[in-house]
Amino acid sequence: MSNTLQESQGRRGRTITDQDAHDITRVEELSYDLKIADVMSREIRSLTPRQTMRDVFDLLRKNRISGAPVIENEKLIGIISQEDLMKALVASDLSSTIQKYMSTQVRTIKSYEPVVKAIEVFMRTNIGRLPVLDENEKLVGMITKGDITRGVLVAIRKDYQEEEVRRYRASHLFEDITSDRTSLIMRYLIKPGDYTNGGQASSHIKRALLRLGATPQLARQCGIAVYEAEINLIIHSTNGGVLRVQIEPHRILMQTTDDGPGIADVHQALQPGWSTASPLARSMGFGAGMGLVNIQRCVDKMELVSAAGKGTKLFMEIHLRPEEKFKDASNSNEAPGI
Amino acid sequence: MNLNEIIEHAKGKVLNPSVPTDREILGGCGADLMSDVLASVKPNAVLLTGLCNPQVIRTAQMADVSAIIFLRGKQPTPDMIEMATQEDIPLISSEKGMLDLCGKLYRAGLRSFESNMNGSHE
Structure with missing residues (x-):
């Protein structure tokens, strides 16, 4: 009997519970509710076009990041990534300037846009990070898939705590109200x-x-x-x-x-x-x-x-x-x- | 008895697969009259019924029934399936008849959760 049971469970696999379904829709909702500014990293580790590829190597390794924006006169002019660095390494060209290897066609996203916009870009392209600009086109942060995951998790935890508080309040209704007969x-x-x-x-x-x-x-x-x-x-x-x-x-x-x-x-x-x-x-x-x-x-x-x-x-x-x-x-x- | 085992016996089809079926069923109740179910059934039972309307789901919810098997291939409406899903009650459709499936499950060791009219359980 227990054999058949295990087989049947194996065939069916793990079914999605109601709670899962609820969480999935909530994540979808959150991807519209949350704005890029809510989840992006505000600590920008940027480089300038005249720094060298060795500087890129040091920056990426030290901060364990996979890319960085390139800034000139407070304007975003490019982005430099691990892949660009690898090209320079293969060519033994670490002393060249960043300008030579960076991509200038930079896809950006606005801080006031919903998170789902970034998700769409990450899913459609092989881009792993997006520089975030404010309404004045000024670089204010960076966003990666990891930032989105973290942001959504934090928001779900907040949801959960609010629900706990509601439950707690209901179950203490009679305690919280003083009267001779409630x-x-x-x-x-x-x-x-x-x-x-x-x-x-x-x-x-x-x-x-x-x-x-x-x-x-x-x-x-x-x-x-x-x-x-x-x-x-x-x-x-x-x-x-x-x-x-x-x-x-x-x-x-x-x-x-x-x-x-x-x-x-x-x-x-x-x-x-x-x-x-x-x-x-x-x-x-x-x-x-x-x-x-x-x-x-x-x-x-x-x-x-x-x-x-x-x-x-x-x-x-x-x-x-x-x-x-x-x-x-x-x-x-x-x-x-x- | 695990519900998955009961589903195997019933050769049943789970109609709301989003509700987990890996749950322990303590006993069973076979009835077409909902008042009989409400009168007799104990919590965590599987309900076998030939009746197929929204009140079956409501009855199950009120009586803490853990799963419902609709016999003779009866198909609940999408509204009923939705209601059951919200109440976390798996709905199963089986081609088998009442006596057939009750007998199979009883023989496999499922206890009867139908109390007699004097309130005793056998």
């Missing part, structure tokens, strides 16, 4: 018969809970309860209804409200397997008569209030166990009636 209320309008988007509200609720620092188990319990309740609104309500979730440090209250058609026999509705769902609802995988039973299993308290011809209210409550409680500023457990 609660977070989320409301969702649920449309009748909307099977395509059904579950979206519950999905948002579950994600919000996880972000606030709920345990996976708690998020799952709440998720299942509100999802069943949301689906009930979609299946049964005449005009849709409201799904309301109130998060407090020590408990979670969930509630659905609709204005009809109401339930004639509430006791019967709570029996496992009892359902009045339409064939359409059944074709969507619902109407097993297990919804309310499921909710009951997930919550500590459930109350169904309804009558035929009237609306229906479903109350659900989960008390948080000590380890599940959202940390709050007061540390007081309950403040009933406030």
